[in-house]
Amino acid sequence: xxxxxxxxxxxxxxxxxxxxxxxxxxxxxxxxxxxxxxxxxxxxxxxxxxxxxxxxxxxxxxxxxxxxxxxxxxxxxxxxxxxxxxxxxxxxxxxxxxxxxxxxxxxxxxxxxxxxxxxxxxxxxxxxxxxxxxxxxxxxxxxxxxxxxxxxxxxxxxxxxxxxxxxxxxxxxxxxxxxxxxxxxxxxxxxxxxxxxxxxxxxxxxxxxxxxxxxxxxxxxxxxxxxxxxxxxxxxxxxxxxxxxxxxxxxxxxxxxxxxxxxxxxxxxxxxxxxxxxxxxxxxxxxxxxxxxxxxxxxxxxxxxx
Amino acid sequence: xxxxxxxxxxxxxxxxxxxxxxxxxxxxxxxxxxxxxxxxxxxxxxxxxxxxxxxxxxxxxxxxxxxxxxxxxxxxxxxxxxxxxxxxxxxxxxxxxxxxxxxxxxxxxxxxxxxxxxxxxxxxxxxxxxxxxxxxxxxxxxxxxxxxxxxxxxxxxxxxxxxxxxxxxxxxxxxxxxxxxxxxxxxxxxxxxxxxxxxxxxxxxxxxxxxxxxxxxxxxxxxxxxxxxxxxxxxxxxxxxxxxxxxxxxxxxxxxxxxxxxxxxxxxxxxxxxxxxxxxxxxxxxxxxxxxxxxxxxxxxxxxxx
Numbered sequence: 001x002x003x004x005x006x007x008x009x010x011x012x013x014x015x016x017x018x019x020x021x022x023x024x025x026x027x028x029x030x031x032x033x034x035x036x037x038x039x040x041x042x043x044x045x046x047x048x049x050x051x052x053x054x055x056x057x058x059x060x061x062x063x064x065x066x067x068x069x070x071x072x073x074x075x076x077x078x079x080x081x082x083x084x085x086x087x088x089x090x091x092x093x094x095x096x097x098x099x100x101x102x103x104x105x106x107x108x109x110x111x112x113x114x115x116x117x118x119x120x121x122x123x124x125x126x127x128x129x130x131x132x133x134x135x136x137x138x139x140x141x142x143x144x145x146x147x148x149x150x151x152x153x154x155x156x157x158x159x160x161x162x163x164x165x166x167x168x169x170x171x172x173x174x175x176x177x178x179x180x181x182x183x184x185x186x187x188x189x190x191x192x193x194x195x196x197x198x199x200x201x202x203x204x205x206x207x208x209x210x211x212x213x214x215x216x217x218x219x220x221x222x223x224x225x226x227x228x229x230x231x232x233x234x235x236x237x238x239x240x241x242x243x244x245x246x247x248x249x250x251x252x253x254x255x256x257x258x259x260x261x262x263x264x265x266x267x268x269x270x271x272x273x274x275x276x277x278x279x280x281x282x283x284x285x286x287x288x289x290x291x292x293x294x295x296x297x298x299x300x301x302x303x304x305x306x
Numbered sequence: 307x308x309x310x311x312x313x314x315x316x317x318x319x320x321x322x323x324x325x326x327x328x329x330x331x332x333x334x335x336x337x338x339x340x341x342x343x344x345x346x347x348x349x350x351x352x353x354x355x356x357x358x359x360x361x362x363x364x365x366x367x368x369x370x371x372x373x374x375x376x377x378x379x380x381x382x383x384x385x386x387x388x389x390x391x392x393x394x395x396x397x398x399x400x401x402x403x404x405x406x407x408x409x410x411x412x413x414x415x416x417x418x419x420x421x422x423x424x425x426x427x428x429x430x431x432x433x434x435x436x437x438x439x440x441x442x443x444x445x446x447x448x449x450x451x452x453x454x455x456x457x458x459x460x461x462x463x464x465x466x467x468x469x470x471x472x473x474x475x476x477x478x479x480x481x482x483x484x485x486x487x488x489x490x491x492x493x494x495x496x497x498x499x500x501x502x503x504x505x506x507x508x509x510x511x512x513x514x515x516x517x518x519x520x521x522x523x524x525x526x527x528x529x530x531x532x533x534x535x536x537x538x539x540x541x542x543x544x545x546x547x548x549x550x551x552x553x554x555x556x557x558x559x560x561x562x563x564x565x566x567x568x569x570x571x572x573x574x575x576x577x578x579x580x581x582x583x584x585x586x587x588x589x590x591x592x593x594x595x596x597x598x599x600x601x602x603x604x605x606x607x608x609x610x611x612x
Binding site: 013015021027031032034093102 | 319321323327329330331332333334335336337338340368369370372373376394396397399401406407408409410411412413
């Protein structure tokens with residue numbers, strides 16, 4: 001079974017403004033759309049498009065938490081395991097106007113020791129060879145120490161750990177020893193504490209993580225595709241240029257699809273190709289995507305061992 | 307009985323940013339707070355602080371509408387009369403950072419003929435001498451013609467009509483013939499199609515509206531207080547300078563308090579003094595206010611016939 005964990009879920013509030021942005025005046029939207037989200041839940045959603053079941057653990061509270069809960073009720077592939085928290089899940093505003101975007105992300109509820117205890121109790125139900133995916137940001141009240149505690153619990157169950165979180169350093173990853181991570185290039189620079197990583201030196205940097213105990217490193221590179229390191233072997237994903245209109249959720253789609261295909265085929269090249277197609281499918285539209293949208297992008301991507 | 311009508315309710319999402327505003331990057335909040343609102347509902351809320359009952363008609367839909375509904379359940383002075391609409395009530399973002407504020411107001415649901423019909427049915431229950439207050443913006447699907455239809459229905463019941471709406475012109479007001487309007491100086495300029503109204507010429511402009519059939523004209527002037535015209539008599543509200551931290555809801559508080567006191571005392575000077583105090587109380591804080599907060603401001607305002 002695949003588990004996803006979203007510690008700080010959100011409702012994404014996509015709005016379009018009629019004009020440029022006015023400070024100290026009222027801006028008005030011409031279009032608006034709510035979408036229950038959070039990176040772990042996004043992973044579960046993309047898994048469900050591929051007919052892959054997952055158990056989505058999420059910390060939910062308030063009227064926004066209720067909306068998130070309701071949004072996943074009718075998805076037969078997602079079993080939501082909510083943990084009730086005090087406070088109200090955040091709303092992340094994504095405002096589009098002209099060719100710019102304004103993102104204001106909420107902070108979300110404070111989580112307490114009880115909530116952490118309940119979360120660890122739920123995680124302790126996973127079994128050998130399960131996959132446990134932790135995505136997104138830390139809520140207030142939690143930090144890398146808690147992530148390390150979760151990681152140790154996952155390893156004690158002999159399950160596979162995937163981490164796709166912000167504010168993670170290589171030191172933390174050395175302690176967590178995930179099977180797979182999927183930063184983008186910017187996040188990878190933060191992990192390695194090196195802002196000057198480019199395609200010229202990225203391979204050496206990825207190898208360092210390998211040495212520290214991260215089995216597979218998948219770095220998404222936006223329109224440049226992605227690079228994967230597994231067992232000293234690099235895989236290069238390249239893609240045709242597309243007109244990207246959406247920056248939200250493309251990396252989550254890539255991760256979910258890679259995972260789903262690895263579990264079913266155990267073939268890295270095939271899995272990475274599907275992952276690239278899913279990333280393109282999400283980036284190409286502001287709408288929700290389906291399986292066909294992913295499949296249609298397969299001819300735009302190639303994967304080679306390098 | 308006082309009725310308030312909010313055709314386009316909202317949840318105000320107050321957030322504070324840690325830093326200046328970044329375009330095309332993710333901004334993060336350090337504090338956030340949800341508040342069920344909309345101008346008519348704000349009027350009902352302030353009336354309730356004065357122990358005055360009202361019936362609040364509001365068009366509600368989606369998870370945000372449910373939150374608004376729940377927010378008013380426990381207020382013994384507000385009887386909420388929801389009209390269910392398709393779609394989802396909007397969220398209005400109010401982001402504070404440094405000394406600036408960014409407001410992004412949603413559009414809200416489209417209302418259809420059925421909804422309008424149901425609304426008119428509810429309004430037809432009002433009786434002689436009731437007060438009917440219409441506040442806020444038009445939702446998509448409605449316009450001034452619908453406002454005129456509502457106005458005629460209110461008059462046919464021999465009830466009193468109060469209008470505090472955006473995008474109203476003097477031609478519309480001539481057709482609606484409200485007992486009272488309460489624009490601020492900027493809105494008053496839009497009504498009169500004259501952007502150059504100042505304290506020098508405002509009295510002549512207010513008289514014009516009187517002639518067109520608006521019985522009382524109350525123009526709020528921010529820190530300059532307010533000016534009221536009734537039956538060819540002007541009343542000047544002046545106030546001490548305050549440190550205004552909140553621009554939202556001050557005018558609604560002024561209107562609600564003026565109305566409540568006029569109904570109980572029929573004394574314009576007393577009512578206007580309380581109205582000024584309520585405006586100050588709201589403008590002075592980002593928190594919810596209570597009766598004592600209003601009362602404490604009374605010594606900061608004076609009213610004179612001029």
